Amino acid sequence: MLNLDELIHSTTQLVEQRLAELLPAEDAEPSATLHRAMRYSIFAGGKRIRPLLCLEAAKACGGTPQTALDAACALETLHTYTLIHDDLPCMDNDDLRRGKPTNHKMFGEGIAVLAGDALLTEVFAMLARVPENARYSVRDYVAELARLTGSLSLVGGQALDLEGEGRPLSPQEIRAIHLGKTAALIEAAVRLGGMSAACSDEQLDSLSAYGRNLGLAFQLIDDVLDVTSSPEVLGKSIGKDSKAQKATLCALLGVENTRAEARARTSEAREALNSFSTEKRESLLSIADLLLQRAY
Amino acid sequence: MLNLDELIHSTTQLVEQRLAELLPAEDAEPSATLHRAMRYSIFAGGKRIRPLLCLEAAKACGGTPQTALDAACALETLHTYTLIHDDLPCMDNDDLRRGKPTNHKMFGEGIAVLAGDALLTEVFAMLARVPENARYSVRDYVAELARLTGSLSLVGGQALDLEGEGRPLSPQEIRAIHLGKTAALIEAAVRLGGMSAACSDEQLDSLSAYGRNLGLAFQLIDDVLDVTSSPEVLGKSIGKDSKAQKATLCALLGVENTRAEARARTSEAREALNSFSTEKRESLLSIADLLLQRAY
Numbered sequence: 179m180l181n182l183d184e185l186i187h188s189t190t191q192l193v194e195q196r197l198a199e200l201l202p203a204e205d206a207e208p209s210a211t212l213h214r215a216m217r218y219s220i221f222a223g224g225k226r227i228r229p230l231l232c233l234e235a236a237k238a239c240g241g242t243p244q245t246a247l248d249a250a251c252a253l254e255t256l257h258t259y260t261l262i263h264d265d266l267p268c269m270d271n272d273d274l275r276r277g278k279p280t281n282h283k284m285f286g287e288g289i290a291v292l293a294g295d296a297l298l299t300e301v302f303a304m305l306a307r308v309p310e311n312a313r314y315s316v317r318d319y320v321a322e323l324a325r326l327t328g329s330l331s332l333v334g335g336q337a338l339d340l341e342g343e344g345r346p347l348s349p350q351e352i353r354a355i356h357l358g359k360t361a362a363l364i365e366a367a368v369r370l371g372g373m374s375a376a377c378s379d380e381q382l383d384s385l386s387a388y389g390r391n392l393g394l395a396f397q398l399i400d401d402v403l404d405v406t407s408s409p410e411v412l413g414k415s416i417g418k419d420s421k422a423q424k425a426t427l428c429a430l431l432g433v434e435n436t437r438a439e440a441r442a443r444t445s446e447a448r449e450a451l452n453s454f455s456t457e458k459r460e461s462l463l464s465i466a467d468l469l470l471q472r473a474y
Numbered sequence: 475m476l477n478l479d480e481l482i483h484s485t486t487q488l489v490e491q492r493l494a495e496l497l498p499a500e501d502a503e504p505s506a507t508l509h510r511a512m513r514y515s516i517f518a519g520g521k522r523i524r525p526l527l528c529l530e531a532a533k534a535c536g537g538t539p540q541t542a543l544d545a546a547c548a549l550e551t552l553h554t555y556t557l558i559h560d561d562l563p564c565m566d567n568d569d570l571r572r573g574k575p576t577n578h579k580m581f582g583e584g585i586a587v588l589a590g591d592a593l594l595t596e597v598f599a600m601l602a603r604v605p606e607n608a609r610y611s612v613r614d615y616v617a618e619l620a621r622l623t624g625s626l627s628l629v630g631g632q633a634l635d636l637e638g639e640g641r642p643l644s645p646q647e648i649r650a651i652h653l654g655k656t657a658a659l660i661e662a663a664v665r666l667g668g669m670s671a672a673c674s675d676e677q678l679d680s681l682s683a684y685g686r687n688l689g690l691a692f693q694l695i696d697d698v699l700d701v702t703s704s705p706e707v708l709g710k711s712i713g714k715d716s717k718a719q720k721a722t723l724c725a726l727l728g729v730e731n732t733r734a735e736a737r738a739r740t741s742e743a744r745e746a747l748n749s750f751s752t753e754k755r756e757s758l759l760s761i762a763d764l765l766l767q768r769a770y
Contacts, residue, residue, distance in 0.1 A: 208650045209633035268583035287564035288636045296625035302598045303620035317602050317612040324599035329592035337505035340584045354504045
């Protein structure tokens with residue numbers, strides 16, 4: 179019987195220990211300030227959902243957590259760089275993240291830009307450490323992550339989100355933002371986990387559909403929480419989407435319809451794993467259910 | 475007999491044509507604005523020194539320009555991302571670059587941050603296309619570039635430069651800034667060119683010493699030009715180092731001593747290539763001489 183709390187706890191420990199090894203030391207030259215800024219945001223208490231999904235996808239495909247560990251660290255590092263840059267005054271202008279001052283509030287805007295840049299560079303150094311196998315090489319890992327996090331996907335979604343502030347967006351545009359900003363990296367997490375375990379093409383397709391739908395559900399739930407939660411619970415500012423005049427699906431459809439849409443995406447994510455054995459898919463299904471519970 | 479003007483011209487054409495193929499189309503979704511911003515800075519008329527060095531290093535080691543071409547594009551793309559982020563108001567706050575408005579002046583700060591992020595991601599997608607050979611794989615290319623452009627090197631140099639504004643820096647600190655900000659990427663350019671041509675360990679060491687010394691000379695010359703040139707000639711604001719109270723070697727040593735130091739570094743760069751045949755090293759020597767001439 180799966181103990182999800184225990185799994186999350188042990189994964190967090192494993193990933194944080196490895197991140198501490200992989201990142202340059204806090205006092206490393208030429209700029210200790212920069213290295214402190216990088217570690218500040220990496221170790222600010224994230225939920226480590228993307229590394230968890232990466233490791234569990236690897237296990238679902240018959241791999242070990244150890245094989246996927248550096249890929250998992252790369253995904254968390256990439257996620258962290260996007261948060262630092264997102265929080266900048268010229269972007270979402272947020273003072274609070276995970277209950278703590280944002281990176282630029284602590285270190286200044288210039289260092290925050292550079293800390294994000296350095297972390298993004300580190301992402302690919304970490305990927306270059308992931309073991310190759312009979313089906314996939316570092317060339318594949320790098321091409322894959324760049325495809326799902328570049329201008330055609332993650333960064334493109336951020337740009338559309340930024341451009342859309344203050345004007346009405348269509349549900350199609352909002353979906354494009356959700357796909358880029360959130361779903362692409364969740365999809366990358368499970369795909370890279372599977373690839374590090376030499377998954378089959380069919381397994382990779384299943385993981386993609388699971389990740390994309392789970393990512394869409396995740397963002398819908400985030401939109402709900404931005405309306406219904408408190409800063410104390412969420413650890414970040416709330417109501418900021420409506421303040422920034424951001425068109426969210428919640429604003430268009432209302433809380434209940436958005437929850438229903440998140441349920442539908444979660445169901446699709448679950449169904450995408452039907453080709454895996456009950457045992458192999460158990461943890462990925464439980465994670466999908468856990469994320470959905472946040473919306474209630 | 476080498477015609478350096480002709481070589482620079484043909485290399486620029488080759489590299490710009492390939493960059494146009496590799497970058498997403500200007501109208502690509504989800505954000506055409508982002509893609510326009512990326513291409514705006516990439517095609518803003520750079521001198522393409524880093525791609526030239528990369529291709530000539532490959533040729534010096536017996537390779538062809540074609541093998542090193544995607545590495546050359548990766549280096550220029552990386553250089554461009556650093557310029558976009560460097561010019562931001564929270565960094566050097568520059569309105570003019572290569573005689574044109576800087577990226578954030580054209581597209582706004584948020585899009586400029588994202589254009590830099592997207593270009594940095596694209597760098598590694600380009601590297602993943604570089605052909606592997608008996609000695610080097612994509613794993614090596616990625617690890618190499620990340621090492622020379624991350625927080626321990628290029629981004630670290632930018633951070634130290636930023637922290638140092640308004641306080642006196644020692645010659646050692648200034649050298650660390652020059653090594654990180656400028657020399658590391660020039661070193662990466664010739665190393666990656668050599669690696670793509672399956673160079674020997676001895677050749678790689680020679681190229682490193684050449685690139686590092688050339689890069690130091692390059693930055694010294696830039697410091698001289700910041701004092702002695704005009705915005706019309708330089709295509710960017712001048713006197714900005716002293717305005718920003720940046721401690722440059724020029725401010726510490728004076729123009730003539732800085733020129734002498736640039737000459738010494740250029741000599742060291744030239745000597746590092748002694749193990750190459752006269753024919754193989756000719757273009758790399760000529761490039762070193764050409765760069766030094768800019769200081770007069």
